[in-house]
Amino acid sequence: MDIIAQKVSFGRFIRPIAGWLVALIFFFPIFWMLFTSFKTDADAVKPEYLFFFSPTLENYFQMTENYDYWRFAKNSIITSTFATVFALFVGVPSAYAMAFTPGR
Amino acid sequence: MTDRLLPRLLQAPAVVLLLIWMFVPLSMTLFFSFIRYVLNSLRHPEWTYPSLENWRGFGNYEYVLYKSKDFWFAVQNSIFIVGSVIFFTVVLGLAIAVLINRPFLGRGIARVLLISPFFVMPSVNAVLWINMILDPVLGLNGLAVEGLNKIVISLHDYPIIGSFFSLWPEIEPISFRATQTSAYAVIIMVTWQWTPFAILIFMTSLQSEDQQQKEAAILDGANAWSQFRNLTLPHLARPIAIVVMIQAIFHLSLYAEIEIVSRGNGNKNLPYLIGEFSSNNIGAASATGIFAVILANIVAIFLLRLVGKNLAD
Numbered sequence: 001m002d003i004i005a006q007k008v009s010f011g012r013f014i015r016p017i018a019g020w021l022v023a024l025i026f027f028f029p030i031f032w033m034l035f036t037s038f039k040t041d042a043d044a045v046k047p048e049y050l051f052f053f054s055p056t057l058e059n060y061f062q063m064t065e066n067y068d069y070w071r072f073a074k075n076s077i078i079t080s081t082f083a084t085v086f087a088l089f090v091g092v093p094s095a096y097a098m099a100f101t102p103g104r
Numbered sequence: 105m106t107d108r109l110l111p112r113l114l115q116a117p118a119v120v121l122l123l124i125w126m127f128v129p130l131s132m133t134l135f136f137s138f139i140r141y142v143l144n145s146l147r148h149p150e151w152t153y154p155s156l157e158n159w160r161g162f163g164n165y166e167y168v169l170y171k172s173k174d175f176w177f178a179v180q181n182s183i184f185i186v187g188s189v190i191f192f193t194v195v196l197g198l199a200i201a202v203l204i205n206r207p208f209l210g211r212g213i214a215r216v217l218l219i220s221p222f223f224v225m226p227s228v229n230a231v232l233w234i235n236m237i238l239d240p241v242l243g244l245n246g247l248a249v250e251g252l253n254k255i256v257i258s259l260h261d262y263p264i265i266g267s268f269f270s271l272w273p274e275i276e277p278i279s280f281r282a283t284q285t286s287a288y289a290v291i292i293m294v295t296w297q298w299t300p301f302a303i304l305i306f307m308t309s310l311q312s313e314d315q316q317q318k319e320a321a322i323l324d325g326a327n328a329w330s331q332f333r334n335l336t337l338p339h340l341a342r343p344i345a346i347v348v349m350i351q352a353i354f355h356l357s358l359y360a361e362i363e364i365v366s367r368g369n370g371n372k373n374l375p376y377l378i379g380e381f382s383s384n385n386i387g388a389a390s391a392t393g394i395f396a397v398i399l400a401n402i403v404a405i406f407l408l409r410l411v412g413k414n415l416a417d
Contacts, residue, residue, distance in 0.1 A: 093117070097111035
């Protein structure tokens with residue numbers, strides 16, 4: 001009874017709190033990257049604008065204007081797609097053969 | 105004989121391609137490692153293209169081992185980074201996987217948040233951590249230490265606790281760009297990125313754990329730790345071995361993080377050293393590459409034995 005009661009209190013209170021805490025800690029860097037992407041270049045390094053600032057989409061426009069963003073994005077997509085398709089193309093028949101006709 | 109024909113035909117492309125892809129680069133690397141092959145050699149123009157006439161024997165290996173001072177440092181650093189990352193990811197992964205194994209409010213969302221770091225590109229991960237979080241001045245690391253110092257100083261004015269806090273020294277933020285500490289920065293960011301992988305693998309195999317065995321253990325009065333040690337850990341032996349193996353393979357070839365964190369400050373691992381050599385001295389780069397292959401095999405065999413022995417029984 002004692003053990004089960006302990007388990008219930010852990011499951012009901014500590015587990016959700018600890019689980020969410022860990023999840024938020026792990027997600028925080030991604031959130032912070034997203035958060036900072038709405039700051040201007042100058043604001044991003046000023047401690048006084050750490051949490052409160054006027055959000056701007058300037059970075060997103062600059063990214064696509066000043067750099068050849070879409071070409072690089074296209075390169076990434078082409079490499080990853082073709083590598084995956086090619087690996088599947090070669091790998092699936094081989095895996096099929098190994099799974100359904102086990103030799104040796 | 106016809107029922108053997110189809111599987112062979114199906115396997116042929118994979119086997120042939122893998123043979124070519126393993127054999128050709130490996131034999132070229134071996135060949136280059138035994139000749140003088142220097143791209144920017146002004147005094148010896150004949151060294152700038154690969155040829156058997158520039159045979160050097162084991163000269164490149166001797167050069168890498170004895171004359172280039174970075175080799176042993178790079179080997180040490182590679183092993184240090186791989187070992188630390190594997191240790192932290194397995195420990196954290198186990199703890200978090202056990203924590204979120206039971207249902208709780210919003211577990212699905214928490215799980216997605218936990219897995220999300222795995223989908224960040226390595227170079228983005230490195231830029232994000234080194235510039236925005238670990239930077240000693242502008243990153244959260246520097247800001248947090250500065251804030252802490254300010255709080256401590258503002259507490260000096262209070263009557264009783266002030267004299268206590270005035271004894272506290274001002275803290276200096278750790279600079280993660282120095283030669284000694286940039287390996288720690290790499291370990292932190294790679295651990296952050298790869299713990300989700302360990303969680304994912306451990307979580308799926310925890311789902312298949314025998315619950316009746318667990319209930320029996322609870323009835324027998326086993327506490328949480330001995331349940332974990334005697335039931336869960338043996339159950340997870342193979343997933344742990346898989347996580348360790350895959351991570352050892354992946355992290356021995358770590359490059360993007362090293363490049364972005366420690367560009368120019370002297371901290372390097374084996375792939376980075378190979379990259380440095382290959383901008384000029386292809387012979388030395390190939391010799392280092394052969395050493396890297398040998399090291400990878402040693403690490404793989406060693407880890408398989410270690411994990412297999414400790415957890416199989």
